[in-house]
Structure formats: structure tokens, C-alpha cells
Amino acid sequence: MAEIGKDKDAGFLKEVVRLAGPEVRTCIQCGTCSASCPTASLMDKKPRQIIKMVLECRKDEALSAKSPWFCTSCQACVVRCPRGINPRAVMSAVREICEHEGRVPKDLSYDEIFQRQVRENGRVSELQISGEYALANPKSTVQAMELGLEMVPRRKISLERVKVKRPEEIERIFEELGKA
Amino acid sequence: MTEQGTEQDTKEQDQSRGMRLAYYPGCVSKSTGKEMDLSTRAVCSALDIALEELEDWNCCGATHVANDLISVGLAARNMAQTDLPIMTPCAICYSNLRSAARCMDEPTVRAKVNAALTKKYSGAQVKHVLDVVIDALSKDPDKVAVPLTGLKVAPYYGCLMTRPRGGIDSPEYPTILEKLIRYLKADPVNFRLKTFCCGGPIFTTEQQAAEDVAYQILSEAKKAGAEVIVTLCPLCHLMLDAKQKSLETKRGETFGIPVLYVTQLVGIALGLGPDELGLNMNSVSPVPIIDKVYESMT
Numbered sequence: 194m195a196e197i198g199k200d201k202d203a204g205f206l207k208e209v210v211r212l213a214g215p216e217v218r219t220c221i222q223c224g225t226c227s228a229s230c231p232t233a234s235l236m237d238k239k240p241r242q243i244i245k246m247v248l249e250c251r252k253d254e255a256l257s258a259k260s261p262w263f264c265t266s267c268q269a270c271v272v273r274c275p276r277g278i279n280p281r282a283v284m285s286a287v288r289e290i291c292e293h294e295g296r297v298p299k300d301l302s303y304d305e306i307f308q309r310q311v312r313e314n315g316r317v318s319e320l321q322i323s324g325e326y327a328l329a330n331p332k333s334t335v336q337a338m339e340l341g342l343e344m345v346p347r348r349k350i351s352l353e354r355v356k357v358k359r360p361e362e363i364e365r366i367f368e369e370l371g372k373a
Numbered sequence: 374m375t376e377q378g379t380e381q382d383t384k385e386q387d388q389s390r391g392m393r394l395a396y397y398p399g400c401v402s403k404s405t406g407k408e409m410d411l412s413t414r415a416v417c418s419a420l421d422i423a424l425e426e427l428e429d430w431n432c433c434g435a436t437h438v439a440n441d442l443i444s445v446g447l448a449a450r451n452m453a454q455t456d457l458p459i460m461t462p463c464a465i466c467y468s469n470l471r472s473a474a475r476c477m478d479e480p481t482v483r484a485k486v487n488a489a490l491t492k493k494y495s496g497a498q499v500k501h502v503l504d505v506v507i508d509a510l511s512k513d514p515d516k517v518a519v520p521l522t523g524l525k526v527a528p529y530y531g532c533l534m535t536r537p538r539g540g541i542d543s544p545e546y547p548t549i550l551e552k553l554i555r556y557l558k559a560d561p562v563n564f565r566l567k568t569f570c571c572g573g574p575i576f577t578t579e580q581q582a583a584e585d586v587a588y589q590i591l592s593e594a595k596k597a598g599a600e601v602i603v604t605l606c607p608l609c610h611l612m613l614d615a616k617q618k619s620l621e622t623k624r625g626e627t628f629g630i631p632v633l634y635v636t637q638l639v640g641i642a643l644g645l646g647p648d649e650l651g652l653n654m655n656s657v658s659p660v661p662i663i664d665k666v667y668e669s670m671t
């Protein structure tokens with residue numbers, strides 16, 4: 194567990210602001226985001242609390258929370274925040290920082306696999322993603338097979354490897370815009 | 374402050390006859406969302422809307438690209454491929470394209486993103502198939518050959534169809550799908566959770582949480598007396614249709630509610646056949662509702 198006060202990291206707030214926008218600084222802690230969130234009841238720290246941690250530069254606590262991984266990106270918080278903040282972007286900024294620092298709670302993050310596929314091929318194949326994810330996180334195999342049983346007989350699984358014609362352009366998008 | 378259903382209705386008056394659109398199918402149209410793609414093509418063809426598949430389209434990143442600027446770049450590359458309005462049947466693709474178009478109005482963002490693109494982005498008009506279909510039917514209501522009289526339909530928007538703000542309808546209380554359901558002579562039920570997220574984006578990683586959310590939606594649809602749920606997104610469809618049986622087993626409750634893509638429901642009303650609409654690809658069989666519809670005609 195993080196000791197409060199010990200992990201203050203001013204760079205953390207800056208990084209979140211860079212990724213999620215400067216409005217974050219204007220949060221009034223009203224809790225509208227938490228109240229609108231479909232998965233808040235299952236989160237250890239609610240969206241409002243994550244934002245508080247960010248504002249107080251409590252990096253270690255924020256990166257230890259499980260809730261950013263429960264965010265579905267549904268944007269209910271985005272359309273309701275009275276300060277025009279994008280709490281979804283804060284959640285994904287925290288996830289991205291976790292990824293950079295190798296602090297992903299699962300063996301391999303789904304987002305990472307998904308993004309790697311987009312980066313390499315320009316498109317994704319659900320079969321390949323769930324396969325790769327299941328290899329890294331064996332617990333998810335049961336669910337993947339369950340779904341396979343629905344999809345295979347209905348011919349809704351594609352074995353085709355898809356790739357765009359100009360993958361180098363996709364690579365540029367990731368490379369150049371990722372660091373911009 | 375009141376939210377009106379017509380609040381953000383900014384769509385242009387297209388000529389439905391002879392209309393041409395760029396079509397962005399999205400990655401799932403090749404796999405778990407095949408029936409979405411099939412029924413979209415069939416319905417558009419029946420409504421005289423010509424679709425040109427977007428040249429060399431790429432994945433929009435769905436909800437899995439944490440870096441917003443990369444997301445914008447991916448969407449902008451797609452939008453730069455055509456001068457026609459772009460239509461997609463997927464609410465996630467739709468939301469991403471729309472968000473990106475908005476970000477690209479910012480000159481600094483546009484400059485940065487265009488620097489990475491081969492074909493440069495210079496503006497785009499983005500539509501969801503719902504937009505296109507409702508327009509066409511409002512101009513030509515006689516196209517409804519098989520009225521879905523008395524069918525109780527749960528209008529399920531899910532989250533991203535109306536988010537971010539400024540799209541097809543209000544993100545708080547949209548009503549456009551109800552309008553479409555009435556065009557088809559069916560009855561929209563009062564569906565409290567119509568804009569609640571389906572949990573789909575986290576179903577692989579946080580199965581329990583995602584299933585909790587999907588279960589609430591199915592329970593609500595059942596309570597509202599829905600005979601069918603209509604969806605606008607392949608992930609909503611997967612959560613409510615493909616996972617319905619396993620949710621029934623796990624939670625000890627029976628739903629048995631067919632879940633149709635909006636284009637499948639519209640297709641039935643246009644008199645299109647089950648093969649054209651991929652109806653045999655749905656997990657929960659829609660045959661009972663089709664029987665009901667045709668019985669009520671005789």
C-alpha cells in the first residue's frame with residue numbers, strides 16, 4: 194500500500210493533463226461522474242476519487258486502483274460533468290501510464306494486444322485478440338470458448354488475416370501522434 | 374435545463390433516392406457482426422442507397438486506444454479516403470469518427486494529424502445507419518411492406534450512439550429510435566436503461582462486471598415487456614444476444630428475448646428475407662417474432 198504523502202509526484206498531474214486535457218484541474222469534486230458511471234458500484238475507487246488522486250499527485254495510489262480497468266469508455270461522465278472535464282480520458286490516461294510503467298494488473302493487457310494488432314495490421318481480428326489474451330490470461334479461456342460455441346456454428350468467426358494496404362501510414366499515426 | 378429530442382438534430386437534407394454514401398463496415402463486420410454488415414447492405418439496397426466501401430479502411434481503435442490523439446489519427450485516416458458522407462452501422466465507429474471530426478476542427482490538432490497522414494483530412498460528414506434509414510423512411514413510408522403491428526420493441530441505444538454530445542440525438546434522453554420503431558408500426562416500450570452501457574468493452578478483461586451490467590439491461594427489457602431488443606452496436610449485440618444463454622444459466626433466469634440489429638428489424642419490415650438479413654446468425658432465434666408479424670398480417 195502506498196503511504197499517503199510519500200508518493201507525491203507533480204509530474205503525474207502534468208502527464209494526465211497532457212493526455213486528458215487541462216480541464217481536469219477545474220474539478221469541483223461534485224461526484225456527478227461517479228453517479229453516472231455504470232460500473233462505479235464495482236470499482237474500488239470511484240471516478241471522482243481517481244480524479245482527486247490525480248489532482249493531489251498521488252500517483253502510486255492512482256496506479257494501484259483497479260477502477261480504471263473497469264471503465265467501459267461509455268462517456269456518461271463526459272456528457273454530464275459540469276466542468277467540461279473528460280473523466281473517461283483521465284481513466285484511460287491512468288491506464289496508459291500503468292502500461293508505460295509496466296504496472297498492468299493482468300499478465301498482459303487487452304488494450305495492449307488490441308493496439309498492437311491495430312498498429313501491425315491496421316485492422317483487428319477478434320479471434321486473434323481473444324486467442325492471444327487467453328494465452329496470457331488462462332482464466333479467460335472458459336469465456337472465450339463459451340463465446341466460440343455461439344459464434345463458430347453461425348460462421349461468425351473469421352480466420353482470415355486482415356491487413357490494410359498501407360500499414361506504414363498506420364505506424365506513423367502511432368509513432369508520431371503517440372509522442373506528440 | 375431541459376433536453377429536447379431534437380436538440381442536436383443537425384442533419385442535412387439528403388436526397389434519399391439515388392443517394393451515394395461511403396460505407397465504413399468496421400472490423401467486426403467480418404466476424405461476430407456479420408449479420409450487421411449483411412443487413413446494412415440489404416436494407417440500403419432496398420432503400421436505393423448506394424454504398425461504396427471505404428478505400429483501405431482501418432480499425433477505429435474502438436475503446437482500446439488510450440491515447441486520444443492516436444484515436445483521432447486512426448479515424449481521420451478513414452475519413453480522408455472519401456468526399457462522400459461516411460456511414461457506419463457501428464455505434465463505436467460512429468462515435469470515434471464523430472469525436473475525431475470534432476477534434477480535427479482544432480487547427481493545431483489537424484496540422485499534427487495531417488502531418489502523419491498520406492491523404493490529408495479536410496472535413497467529413499459522419500452518419501450512423503440509423504440516421505440514413507430514418508431519413509429514407511420519413512420520405513417514403515410506403516417502403517414498409519410488412520408493418521410490425523403490435524410488436525413490443527425495446528429501443529436500446531447503448532452508450533456511444535449519442536456520445537459525445539452533438540450527434541444524432543440527446544445523450545440524456547434520445548427518442549430517435551422510438552420514432553423509427555413507430556415508422557415500422559411497432560410499439561417502443563418504455564425502456565429505462567436505454568442509454569446504459571452494455572459492459573461490452575470490458576467483457577474479456579472484467580467478465581463479472583460486464584455481465585452484471587448486461588444482466589441488468591436484459592432484466593429491465595423483460596420487465597418492460599419487450600418481445601425484442603433493437604441494438605445499434607455490435608458490442609451491445611454480442612453482450613445481449615450471444616451471451617444471453619450463458620447469462621440465463623449463470624443467473625437462473627429465463628429471458629428468451631431476441632436481439633436484432635436495427636437494420637435487421639427494418640429489413641423485416643421492408644419484407645426482406647431471413648438470409649438477406651442474416652437472421653440465422655443471431656443466437657436467440659428471432660423466428661417467433663417473425664411468425665407473429667406475418668400472422669398479424671393474415
Ligand code: SF4
Nearest residue numbers: 220221223224226274
Ligand atoms: S463530474 Fe466533473 S467536476 Fe464533478 S467530480 Fe466528476 S470530474 Fe469533477
Ligand code: SF4
Nearest residue numbers: 230264265267268270
Ligand atoms: S466513461 Fe468510464 S468512468 Fe466514465 S461513466 Fe463510463 S465507465 Fe464510468
